[in-house]
Every structure is written in structure tokens, then in C-alpha cells.
Amino acid sequence: MGKRLIPPEPAEIHEVQLREALEERYLAYALSTIMHRALPDARDGLKPVHRRILYGMRLLRLDPGTPFKKSAKIVGDVMGSFHPHGDQAIYDAMVRLAQDFSSRYPLVDGQGNFGNIDGDSAAAYRYTEARMTDVARLLIEGIDEDAVELKPNYDGQSKEPAVMPGGFPNLLANGAQGIAVGMATSIPPHNAAELCDAALHLIEKPDAKSKALLRFVKGPDFPTGGIIIDSKESIAEAYTTGRGSFRTRAKWSVEEGARGAWNIVVTEIPWLVQKSRLIEKIAELLNDKKLPLVGDIRDESAEDIRVVIEPKTRNVDAGLVMESLFKLTELESKIPLNLNVLVKGRIPRVLGLAECLREWLDHLREVLLRRSQHRKGQIEHRLEVLGGYLIAYLNIDEVIRIIRTEDEPKPVLMKAFSLTELQAESILNMRLRSLRKLEEFEIKKEDKALRAELKGINEILGSEAVQWSKVGEQVRKVREMFGPKTPLGKRRTVFADAPEHDLAALEESLVEREPVTVVISDKGWVRTLKGQVADLSNLTFKQDDKLGQAFFAETTSKLMLLATNGRFYTLDVAKLPGGRGHGEPIRLFIDMEGDAAIVSVFVHKGGRKFLIASLEGQGFVVGEDDCVSATRKGKQIISVDMPNEARCLTLVEEGTDQVAVIGTNHKMVIFPLSDVPEMSKGRGVRLQKYTSASLSDVAVFNAKAGLTWRDSADRERSMTWKELAEWRGNRADAGRQATGLPTSNKFNKPIE
Structure with a gap:
């Protein structure tokens, strides 16, 4: 019989709310991206990857003027010691630092193919070489003088600069x-x-x-x-x-x-x-x-x-x-x-700009203080050692005797000459060949120079004004290096x-200028046909749709569209769909409300005037250029509130002096054009009075030429000024029955 398998004891399970777990993990990811990848530090302007590349090059002693080293060596060292991410990401970052068309002041001096402005990528890192530029040297200067904090790297085996x-x-x-x-x-x-x-x-x-x-x-x-x-x-x-x-x-x-x-x-x-x-x-x-x-x-x-x-x-x-x-x-x-x-x-x-520069200057001052403090420690250490050397020089025979005869000479030396532990250790560690150099004059000369330097450092550490003066000197040196007369500056x-x-x-x-024919269906679908097409009998339309209007234009033309909401819209002919298919709804090109309909569409020519009228019989004369809209939302010209709407638009030609208005009750009134004001927008004045009817159409004509219109068979009909006598009256009159005019109550005079 086989052995019965005993399932292992289940590990301890903790129940965690999914929302809390997601929030915690996403926040950690967001913080990591913000702090360690995407945003530069205000003090040195570097992201971590760039900082690590420069520090890695520093450790490889790739200063300006030194021989170049393979980029593969740099990338490998940076990845192994400081940046445990993809080698390609490190190399790409290094390449950008070397490209003089990407970086205004390159931090890396590259040798080989580092890409070009055409967008070609750099050669692989085994083929290229690099070292630091003078700009990078300025950024990193003082790193060995405790200028900045060094933090443990990712595995704790070494240290890297935080900034x-x-x-x-x-x-x-x-x-x-x-x-x-x-x-x-x-x-x-x-x-x-x-x-x-x-x-x-x-x-x-x-x-x-x-x-x-x-x-x-x-x-x-x-x-x-x-x-x-x-x-x-x-x-x-x-x-x-x-x-x-x-x-x-x-x-x-x-x-x-x-x-x-x-x-x-x-x-x-x-x-x-x-x-x-x-x-x-x-x-x-x-x-x-x-x-x-x-x-x-x-x-x-x-x-x-x-x-x-x-x-x-x-x-x-x-x-x-x-x-x-x-x-x-x-x-x-x-x-x-x-x-x-x-x-x-x-x-x-x-x-802001001032805050950015302030962060940099404050950092320079902080670095100056750290470097000064570090140098102060070095000088004090050296002065202590020199003091011991001077005592040893002055008492050389006794020092040699103690070292030769005593088993533990260090405490004896300290007691005999009142030395500190450091001084005694320094004397004991001296090489014999140094004895000939131990001249009192040399020791005192070095001591004097160090004490003068220490005095200057103490002045810096003790006065904020001196600190800012030193920072100013440092900034002036940078300005001299990259002044407006230098090739790089x-x-x-x-x-x-x-x-x-x-x-x-x-x-x-x-737009290339070409003739086209604009076709608009009864239901508002628009398309353009190449050339001036007079015969439109072969055109097909969607079911329950038919030809609304068609006119000649050019690809550079603009169309003016008046809708029942009283707004004018402007369309570019070049942006309208071509003649294949049924076209597209005109609403796709403008933001026209769903309950609004097209009143009139025509080619914009500029400089003309129109008479615009509403359903309730109000209207005014408006300039064509005042109606041009710069946006898809159009331009409100005649103010109408539902159920009132814009009803008709007619061209006011040069020399015209009379207005004919016809209502849905088949009554017409004729009055002088001078009674209608010219406005850029508004409600206008009353053109005809109604009780249970509304305005149907308007026409503008010259009294001497008479009134012309088109009947249902598209034949041109006319009446002389004499024949129109019974309809002549005043603006806002109710008018009289329009005997002899079309029962459709339309003059059928489209704008061309």
C-alpha cells in the first residue's frame, strides 16, 4: 500500500481590504516614480539615474582631459553599484547627456556615434566611449570634501550622493x-x-x-x-x-x-x-x-x-x-x-524662476559650509600632528632613546612631552627618512600657513555675509566660464x-483652388462635386430625402448658413465631404441645436447686406461681414425665442429701395426700405402686423424695375410699380390679399 499524503499545514492568512491594499501599493509606486525617477532635484537639477551616471564616472576617474572609457564599462559599473535597472535605460540617459542638440550644456563628452538630430539612435554601448565635461566637473566638485550627504546604495555595500x-x-x-x-x-x-x-x-x-x-x-x-x-x-x-x-x-x-x-x-x-x-x-x-x-x-x-x-x-x-x-x-x-x-x-x-534660483543658491551655501567644516577638521588634525613633529624635532635624541628602550613607547612619549595620542601615534609612524626633513623652519612655515587658512575658514563659518560673498565668487567664476563671448555660452x-x-x-x-458644386439635401446632408455640375438628375439621395439646393463654389470658399435659431454658422468648403455616397449631415461640421433647421445656405462673398426676418414679422438689415462666425457654435444675429424663429433672408442689392412682405395669410404689404434699420444683431422692427398668421417671405426690389418672383413652374413673373399700388402702405401694416402672387406665399429668390 502506498503512503497517504498528508496536506501541509496552511500558512497563516491575513484578510486585507482590497481597496486598502490597492491604495497602499499604488501610493508606494507613485512615490517611487516621483522621488526616484521622474522629477529632478531643485538643487542640482538631476534625476537619480543622471546623478548615478556622473558619480560612477567620477569613481572611474573620467575627468575632462583624461582618456575615454567604453560606455559599456560605465553602464555596467553604474548598474552594478548604484542603479539596479535596465542597462538600456542607463545608456539612453547617458546618451542624452552627451547630445549637444538635446542638452544645452552636455554633461558627458562622447566619442563615437551618439545619435543625431534626425532621430537616429546611438551606437551600442560596446562601440562608444565617454568621459565627463567641465560642466559635470563643476557639478561634482567637492564630493570628496563632505560637500553632500552620502547615503547607502541599494544593497548597502557602498555609498552614493543624495545630491x-x-x-x-x-x-x-x-x-x-x-x-x-x-x-x-x-x-x-x-x-x-x-x-x-x-x-x-x-x-x-x-x-x-x-x-x-x-x-x-x-x-x-x-x-x-x-x-x-x-x-x-x-x-x-x-x-x-x-x-x-x-x-x-x-x-x-x-x-x-x-x-x-x-x-x-x-x-x-x-x-x-x-x-x-x-x-x-x-x-x-x-x-x-x-x-x-x-x-x-x-x-x-x-x-x-x-x-x-x-x-x-x-x-x-x-x-x-x-x-x-x-x-x-x-x-x-x-x-x-x-x-x-x-x-x-x-x-x-x-x-517660479526666483524660487528655483534661490534653492540653488541656498544649496551652494550649504555645500560651502559643509566643505569649510570638513577643511577645518583637516587643518586642526594637521596642526596637532605638526605640533607633535616640532616636539620630536626639538627632542629627537630623547625620542629615539625612548623608542629604542621602552617596550610600550607610546604612553612614555605622551607622558614625557605632554603629547596627545594622535601626536604620539604620528611620531611613531614616521619613517626614518623623514627625520632629515624635520626642520623647525619647514614645520613652522606650514603651521603658519595652515593657521592663516583656518582663520579664513572661521570667518566664513562665523559670518553669513562672508558666506554669501564666497557663493557670489563661485557664481562669477561659472559666469566667466560660460559667458556670452564663449562658444558654449x-x-x-x-x-x-x-x-x-x-x-x-x-x-x-x-487649400488648392478648384471649382466645386455644393449639394445640400432636403434633410441637411452636404457633399461637394468636382467642377461645376449643372445636371444633377443622376444624383442619388437617402430614402425619404431629395435635393434641397445646389450652387457653384470653390475649394477656398466659405459657406454661410442661417438656422432657425437666429444663428449664422461659417463652414470651409475644403472640409466638406467629397461626392461619393450621400455626403454627411451638415450638423457634423457645426454645433447646431437639435430643434434648429436650416433657413438659408450661400457662398460668402463679403461686403453685401441682407434683410433678415423672423416668424413673428420682425426684421432688420445686417452686413454680411457681421455674420461671419469664428467658432462651431455660430454667431447669434437675430434674437428669437421659441416658438418664434428666423424665417427668411434676402439680399439687399445696390439701388433697391422697397420691401415687400407676405404673410402665411396671403396678405402683402410694400413700404420703403429706408424704414428698416441696419443693425449688427438684435430683434429688429415690426415689418408686418398679424393676428392669427405669421411672416412667410420678404423681397427687396427697385420701384422702377418692379417686383419679380418665380412661380411653382420656376418661371419668372413680375409686377410694375403701378400694378403694385394697392399693396403700398406703411411698415407694420397688415397688408391686403396678394392677388396674382403664388399661393405658396414665397418669392423664391435664393441668395447667390
Whole structure:
């Protein structure tokens, strides 16, 4: 018989609420992402991975000017000792620190293929080599002098810095991008010399606000240059609140060719824009005929950027060509500012410009105090040792005798010459060859120099004014290294106002001009047919639908639509669906209420006047340009409240002087056009009086020419001024029966 298996004793089970467990775990994940991955420290401007890369390079002695080492060695050491995450993540971070088109002041000096502005990735880390730059050396300077706190690494086997000494304004100079949990950061790069000037002003006037510092810091300074076209007010607002954005455009110029030909040459593009992707996008737009002003584009870049844009014709304005490209491509880019950083390495906060620089300056002072205290300890230790050496020198024979004869010379020496334990230990550890160097003069000279240095250190530690003076000296040295006359420090991004261009001309330039026929069904479905199609008998419509109206237009035209709610809507013909199928509901292109219906649709020509009237018989004359709407919600022109609604619209042509109004009761009244006021919006005045009827239609005509209309068979009919005598009256009259006019009570005069 087989043995019976006895199940193991169940482990102790704890019941936990799912919600509490999820909250606890998600909070831990969120805090980890915020603190150790996404947000930079306000003091040194570094995220943990960058800090660990620099510290790893420091331990490998990869200072500027030393031989390069393989990136694989750096990545391996950083991953093994400090950053137990993916090697590719570490290498990618190191690559970005080396790219002069990503970092304004690169922290890593790379040798080999570190990628390019086209978006090509760097070579594998076994092929590339790296070392630190002077900027990185400034950031790390003093790390061996107890400048910052060293904390245990992930496995407790060694230590790593919690923050770098940060002798360079890295947070704002190089910027940072990061997405955490529930928060993000986006800091564009700035000019280091300008930041140093602002910091020096802040040392002099600690209460200075961000707005006052804009005298020094004009705005971002991107490694790829470009032109910022924001107003000074919006830039000031962004730096005061710590949130905003910067509209950055490519830098371009016109290059003259033979026989009056010319090309546009782009030499700088916005930051973080991949050049190859940008050119692909422009080429796609060219193929889709969305850039009718552009003939061709080609990339002639070598070391520097040179993108050549050929216009379609030499007669077009270069500014308009570029405006069309700025509107549709990344040649204009909006770069966000979100100064969300870790204050004191612990608290995520959105800071203004002044607060950011204040955090950096406070950190420099803290580092100065720590380094001074460390050096003070070293000097006091050395002075104690020198005191022992001097006693030994003056009593060398007795010291040698004690060492030779005593089993335990240390306590004997201490007692004989009143030495401290350190002094006795130092004398005993001296090499014999040092005896010849033990000259009283040399010892006293070193002692004097150290005591002078100690006095200076005590002055620093004892006076806040001296501390800020020393910090100021440090900032001035950085400014000299990266001043505006140095190749790295020279400002690359400039400022300008966006040129004013006719928006209508710009909109028109983005669409190729072609004739089309606009077809609108009875139920409000719209489509366009290529060319001017007169015969629409072959068109098909949805069930229970039919042709409503059709008219000729161009792809660059705008349509004006009046709805029963009294609103005018504006539509671009170029955005309407093509002729295949039944089209699409016109409501998809505008925000028209469900209970509103179309009254009239026509092509916008500009400069004309219309007579608009409501169901209750009120109306006024309005200018066409006053009716153009800039939004999908339309523009309220005639004020109507349900059940009243906008009923009709008719063109007021040059030379017309009379108005004919007909009601649903088949009564008509004619009165002078001068009795109707011209307004931009409102209810208007009463045109005809009704008891149990409402307004049906209006017509505007010239008395000498008479009134014309179309009957049900689409034949033109007319009446002379003499024949219209019995209907002539005053505005707001009830009118008389319209004998001889259509029973439909419509004049059927569409707007063309």
C-alpha cells in the first residue's frame, strides 16, 4: 500500500481590504516614480539615474582631459553599484547627456556615434566611449570634501550622493522632462550666463521677485536655436507662476537664385523636433496637396542644418509660405514650461524662476559650509600632528632613546612631552627618512600657513555675509566660464514678434483652388462635386430625402448658413465631404441645436447686406461681414425665442429701395426700405402686423424695375410699380390679399 499524503499545514492568512491594499501599493509606486525617477532635484537639477551616471564616472576617474572609457564599462559599473535597472535605460540617459542638440550644456563628452538630430539612435554601448565635461566637473566638485550627504546604495555595500554639490545652475541651464504619477515636469534649457547674472542679483537683493529677474533671464535658450515669438507679458506670467509655454519657430532666410528665382533656407529648427520626421511630414502634406504654395523640399544638411524649401511660383510671398508651414508642421512648436521639482529632495512643488534660483543658491551655501567644516577638521588634525613633529624635532635624541628602550613607547612619549595620542601615534609612524626633513623652519612655515587658512575658514563659518560673498565668487567664476563671448555660452535662441499676416489669405493658401458644386439635401446632408455640375438628375439621395439646393463654389470658399435659431454658422468648403455616397449631415461640421433647421445656405462673398426676418414679422438689415462666425457654435444675429424663429433672408442689392412682405395669410404689404434699420444683431422692427398668421417671405426690389418672383413652374413673373399700388402702405401694416402672387406665399429668390 502506498503512503497517504498528508496536506501541509496552511500558512497563516491575513484578510486585507482590497481597496486598502490597492491604495497602499499604488501610493508606494507613485512615490517611487516621483522621488526616484521622474522629477529632478531643485538643487542640482538631476534625476537619480543622471546623478548615478556622473558619480560612477567620477569613481572611474573620467575627468575632462583624461582618456575615454567604453560606455559599456560605465553602464555596467553604474548598474552594478548604484542603479539596479535596465542597462538600456542607463545608456539612453547617458546618451542624452552627451547630445549637444538635446542638452544645452552636455554633461558627458562622447566619442563615437551618439545619435543625431534626425532621430537616429546611438551606437551600442560596446562601440562608444565617454568621459565627463567641465560642466559635470563643476557639478561634482567637492564630493570628496563632505560637500553632500552620502547615503547607502541599494544593497548597502557602498555609498552614493543624495545630491550633487551642484556648482552649476543645471536645473534651468539644461532643463528636464519627466512624467510621474499624477504630475509631470517640463523645464526648457536656459542660458547659464543669464542665470548666473540673475543669481548674483538675488544674492544682493534676496527678496527680488521672478519678474525682476527677467531683466537678466530673457527666456529659454535652446541648444538648436530657433526664435521665440511669445509676448513679454506671457513669458513673465510663465516664469512667475512656473507654468506656461513658449512658441518656438524655425529660423529661416530667403536665398536669391538666378533670373529672379528664390528659395527659403531653414537653418535652425525647434528643440526636440526630429529633422527627418519634420521633412517627411512636409513631404506628406505636399503629396496631399495641403501646401499649394510649396513646390518642393530637400535636405542639404551636413554638420549644420540646411533645409531648402522651393516655392511653387516666384510671385508668392515668402512670409506667407512659411506661415502656412508653421501652421501645419513642427517648424513651429509649443514647448511647455512646468517647473515641478523636488524641493530639498523630498517635496514636489511648482516653483517660479526666483524660487528655483534661490534653492540653488541656498544649496551652494550649504555645500560651502559643509566643505569649510570638513577643511577645518583637516587643518586642526594637521596642526596637532605638526605640533607633535616640532616636539620630536626639538627632542629627537630623547625620542629615539625612548623608542629604542621602552617596550610600550607610546604612553612614555605622551607622558614625557605632554603629547596627545594622535601626536604620539604620528611620531611613531614616521619613517626614518623623514627625520632629515624635520626642520623647525619647514614645520613652522606650514603651521603658519595652515593657521592663516583656518582663520579664513572661521570667518566664513562665523559670518553669513562672508558666506554669501564666497557663493557670489563661485557664481562669477561659472559666469566667466560660460559667458556670452564663449562658444558654449553664446545665446542661440532669439526673440521676435510673430509677423502679422492676413488670416484669410493664409487659410486660402492652405487649400488648392478648384471649382466645386455644393449639394445640400432636403434633410441637411452636404457633399461637394468636382467642377461645376449643372445636371444633377443622376444624383442619388437617402430614402425619404431629395435635393434641397445646389450652387457653384470653390475649394477656398466659405459657406454661410442661417438656422432657425437666429444663428449664422461659417463652414470651409475644403472640409466638406467629397461626392461619393450621400455626403454627411451638415450638423457634423457645426454645433447646431437639435430643434434648429436650416433657413438659408450661400457662398460668402463679403461686403453685401441682407434683410433678415423672423416668424413673428420682425426684421432688420445686417452686413454680411457681421455674420461671419469664428467658432462651431455660430454667431447669434437675430434674437428669437421659441416658438418664434428666423424665417427668411434676402439680399439687399445696390439701388433697391422697397420691401415687400407676405404673410402665411396671403396678405402683402410694400413700404420703403429706408424704414428698416441696419443693425449688427438684435430683434429688429415690426415689418408686418398679424393676428392669427405669421411672416412667410420678404423681397427687396427697385420701384422702377418692379417686383419679380418665380412661380411653382420656376418661371419668372413680375409686377410694375403701378400694378403694385394697392399693396403700398406703411411698415407694420397688415397688408391686403396678394392677388396674382403664388399661393405658396414665397418669392423664391435664393441668395447667390
